[in-house]
Amino acid sequence: MAWSGNGWPSPYMQPDPRFVYPAMFAQPPVSPPHWFANEPPPLQSPLGIATHPRSSKYPKLNPALAEDTTLIRFDIRRSPVKSIIPQAYGPTRTEFALASPTKHMRLISKAFPWSIEIVTEANVTCEDVWRSLYNSLQQKLADSEWGFLIRQEGQLAKIEASVKKRLEADPKADKHPKRIDVLGDATIFRGLEQDGNFTKMRLLPLSQRCDETWVVRLSE
Incomplete structure (x- = not known):
């Protein structure tokens, strides 16, 4: 069934x-x-x-x-x-x-x-x-979200690396940091x-x- x-x-x-x-x-x-x-x-x-x-x-x-x-x-x-x-x-x-x-x-x-x-x-x-x-x-990340996130240890580097990887995959992609960039490489849905x-x-x-x-x- x-x-x-x-x-x-x-x-x-x-x-x-x-x-x-x-x-x-x-x-x-x-x-x-x-x-x-x-x-x-x-x-x-x-x-x-x-x-x-x-x-x-x-x-x-x-x-x-x-x-x-x-x-x-x-x-x-x-x-x-x-x-x-x-x-x-x-x-x-x-x-x-x-x-x-x-x-x-x-x-x-x-x-x-x-x-x-x-x-x-x-x-x-x-x-x-x-x-x-x-x-x-x-x-896109809001200004208040950005201000909070960058105060967390290692978060700024993670976001910047994610944005760079996203732009390398698609040069025409939006350069503005997005919420998805906060996740780093942890982007696989497991349920x-x-x-x-x-x-x-x-x-x-x-x-x-x-x-x-x-x-x-x-x-x-």
Whole structure:
């Protein structure tokens, strides 16, 4: 059985300066599958996308996104449609990120200080997750961010090296330091995980909590 979201109407995320990505087209309401109120059934993913049809750690998360099952590795310096192999991107991009109806997800990471809000009119898809991560980290560093980052030991050299490498790969690329440059070489997506203590600590006081907050795991 395929991941139950596969083949259903889904949004196509568009970038927004506030990093909230609404659906381009409103979708008609769809009755949720009968199993939404209970434990989701085992999920099948095409060979080469996940090691198992269900994540043992995060059974409600699409195995193509869960850090313990996903085989999809891509460099978030490049657009996911270009960085993820077509055999994985094509059949997975419209699958729902979660087994229950979800119109709001929040991505955080121990590798970067920003939170990424994904808001859609229909269910959040795997493509929404990948593209939201990429689009957010392509933003130019603000003056206040720059002022804070350069005070951290070794951070200035890391950013400058990242910008240099990016320009060597594409001389026409934007010379302005970007959020992605803060990561150095740790730009390989390895999936999503949950960390209750980190999520609680990461939440800005008096800000709204998001039930579906997931931690982005990255590596070199």
